[in-house]
Amino acid sequence: MxxxxxxxxxxxxxxxxxxxxxxxxxxxxxxxxxxxxxxxxxxxxxxxxxxxxxxxxxxxxxxxxxxxxxxRDFSPEEVDEIYEMRAILQREAASRVPLPAHPDLIARLEQIHAEYCREVDRRNLKRVCELNNEFHHTIFKASDNRCLVDLIQRMWTETLGIRCYAMGDPTLLCKTPEEHSQILNALRTGNRKRLMRLCVDHLWPALEAYKRAHGGWSSNAMQSTATEKPLRLARAFSD
Amino acid sequence: MxxxxxxxxxxxxxxxxxxxxxxxxxxxxxxxxxxxxxxxxxxxxxxxxxxxxxxxxxxxxxxxxxxxxxxRDFSPEEVDEIYEMRAILQREAASRVPLPAHPDLIARLEQIHAEYCREVDRRNLKRVCELNNEFHHTIFKASDNRCLVDLIQRMWTETLGIRCYAMGDPTLLCKTPEEHSQILNALRTGNRKRLMRLCVDHLWPALEAYKRAHGGWSSNAMQSTATEKPLRLARAFSD
DNA sequence: GTCAACAATATTGTCGAGAATCATGTTGTG
DNA sequence: CACAACATGATTCTCGACAATATTGTTGAC
Missing domain, CATH: 1.10.10.10 (Winged helix-like DNA-binding domain superfamily/Winged helix DNA-binding domain)
Structure with a gap:
């Protein structure tokens, strides 16, 4: 394809x-x-x-x-900008998923989620990564714009190298099943605002992990600490 | 680069x-x-x-x-979806351009605009195309997110094959200098709402021209006329 | 000892020829 | 005549060898 x-x-x-x-x-x-x-x-x-x-x-x-x-290596500014856009796109997608979600969609997600939880316990990172992708992609696909889905998927792939730092952290990894559960609940209950917020907030832990790992030494650290602009992430939160 | x-x-x-x-x-x-x-x-x-x-x-x-x-050929649905996304992205960029615009930005745009008008009169399509790109790109670059600018530029390039139908239409072409003028004015006066609206509305004429040209016969026309979903473009307009 | 110019190595870019694949035309059978 | 099996031609894909370029190492003058 x-x-x-x-x-x-x-x-x-x-x-x-x-x-x-x-x-x-x-x-x-x-x-x-x-x-x-x-x-x-x-x-x-x-x-x-x-x-x-x-x-x-x-x-x-x-x-x-x-x-x-x-x-590929990302400068701190680049990472911020990319995650800003991911937030905007995923928020947009979440705002378009028909609610209450179709039973088939819920069923499919529950199935993925169940296997995801199993594999997280087993620490089968490869499969976890695949299932995580499948879970979110399935949700976003429900928004009726393929172009939007493509852009989200594109940035998902692009940031694989960033998110690896989160995957290495067991504490972070163990929290994701619960977050997915909450997303599922929002879909079931048809709580759009909550769904949108969850889909966006779900991004930050990986971003934070990357920043912790690269704290200071990354590519052009000298400028970055000086330039440090206030992240315009607030927009993505505002309901 | x-x-x-x-x-x-x-x-x-x-x-x-x-x-x-x-x-x-x-x-x-x-x-x-x-x-x-x-x-x-x-x-x-x-x-x-x-x-x-x-x-x-x-x-x-x-x-x-x-x-x-x-x-590449686009199905009618695809075209709609792509333009929906272009509208969202360009609207987002317009919302981020610092206002009132920096004098340097205005000056640069006026310079591009002047040459653009000249070349439109001369019907130098190749140069018109380049300058048109430069005009908008310069504006969007003023939004402080390179990733956003890249996405916009990417979709700009992707839709070159769509917009060719608008370029061939002298009536349409002659209207663009006036539209660019209005955008410049919005930047000068710092009217954000108007700027956002203009940046989005500027997209539609080309889309309409494409649809006129492909009216009915494009790729999977049989389904498309039946499925005809109500375009969710309203979102992009709402201030 | 330092530095520039040169030489040697490592690595990537380009090309042409042959293998693999797909589309089309043809033949033979019912 | 309809249709499947095969043969032909067109086009793309793959590979190995060579050319171009960048990187590293060496030499010699000052």
């Missing part, structure tokens, strides 16, 4: 590199060398190249002419 | 194909054959391929495995 071309081999390669980024095996700013990955995954260099352009499109790696690919 | 790799040769090729799409020399759904373009532009087929993936990333062409590239 959204696959640009190619069969499964490329998709698998992209996925494996993606996972390496998500789980921090590849760190931001780390260089990705075509020959190395080619050998590591037993794929032709051409395929690795293609995977790079795909990962670039997804916003997970950065490329510069004749200098190769590196894992 | 945002160039993924490569020097100018690829960029030029991409640009030429892009212009062919913008000005309707290449129509939606038209197939792009690598060998043909390779011969036409005197570029290696590999370069044409690379250009295709770039154009695909920009959302101007669609590719399917082993079936090659075609100029």
């Amino acid at each position: 959204s696959k640009p071309q190619n069969d499964g081999q490329l998709a698998e390669l992209v996925d494996r590199i993606k996972l390496d980024i998500i789980f921090g095996r590849l760190r931001p700013r780390e260089r990705l060398i075509e020959d190395d990955l080619s050998a590591q995954f037993g794929a032709s260099r051409h395929l690795v190249r293609t995977a790079f352009t795909e990962l670039q499109r997804m916003g997970l790696v950065t490329r510069r002419p004749n200098k190769g690919a590196v894992v | 945002s160039k993924p790799q490569n020097d100018g040769q690829l960029a030029e090729l991409v640009d030429r194909i892009k212009l062919d799409i913008i000005f309707g020399r290449l129509r939606p759904r038209e197939r792009l054959i690598e060998d043909d373009l390779s011969a036409q532009f005197g570029a290696s087929r590999h370069l044409v391929r690379t250009a295709f993936t770039e154009l695909q990333r920009m959302g101007l062409v669609t590719r399917r495995p082993n079936k090659g590239a075609v100029v």
Whole structure:
């Protein structure tokens, strides 16, 4: 579907590199060398190249002419701006989901949620990550604008490298099932304001975790501490 | 900067194909054959391929495995959804531009506007297109969120193929300088509500032109006339 | 010892040819 | 005549080798 071309081999390669980024095996700013990955995954260099352009499109790696690919790194300002937009988009989507939610939607979400809780207990991070995505994506899909859903999904993928810091934190991870429960409740009871607020608030813990992890030392820290602009996140909260 | 790799040769090729799409020399759904373009532009087929993936990333062409590239076509529903999102994003940007606008910003815009009017009179469509982009982009850049600006710009590029129908219509084209004037005035007087409204309303004429041109026959017209959902564009208007 | 100019290595970009795949035309059978 | 099976041609995808570029290491003059 959204696959640009190619069969499964490329998709698998992209996925494996993606996972390496998500789980921090590849760190931001780390260089990705075509020959190395080619050998590591037993794929032709051409395929690795293609995977790079795909990962670039997804916003997970950065490329510069004749200098190769590196894992994408976000400046503190960039992270703030991205999360500001995620908040706006997700809030918009939440405002469009028909309420009270269709029983089929609830059922589907409960199913995902149940498996999610199981896998969280088992610490099966890969599956947790997938199910988490599926849970939110299913909700947002219920808003009737595919373009909006695409933008949300795009920024979801783009921030995989940011959210990995939250995934590594067991305390944070254990809180998410409860938050998902609350979202489900808001859908069931048809409480739109609460749904919107929950969908937005759900974003912050991961953002905070990233900031804690990068506290001070990130890319251009010197300027950032000085420039430190007041986050305009308030808008996203206001009902 | 945002160039993924490569020097100018690829960029030029991409640009030429892009212009062919913008000005309707290449129509939606038209197939792009690598060998043909390779011969036409005197570029290696590999370069044409690379250009295709770039154009695909920009959302101007669609590719399917082993079936090659075609100029992207939008279903009526898709067009509505995309313009709904453009309205939301541009409205958001307009709400963030510091008002009253900085004199430098005004000066820069006046300069662009002056040249724009000149080129409209001369019917220099290529330059008109560039200046129009520059005008709006300059305004949106004044909102302090690069991510938001990127999303807007992305959707701008994506809809180049849609807006070509408006560009071909002299009546429509002649109205745009006046609209830009009004936007400039709103910026000068610091009338935020009016600015937001103008930035959103400015979108519709092109959308309408596209719909007129494709009236009924586009991709899946049979369903679309039946499904015809009430556009949720009202939101974007409400102040 | 420091620095610039040069040489060597590492890495990425480009190309052309052949393999794989899809679309179309043709033939043979009922 | 209808239709499936096959053969042909067009087009895309993949690979390996080479060229271009960046990075690192070395030398020699001052």
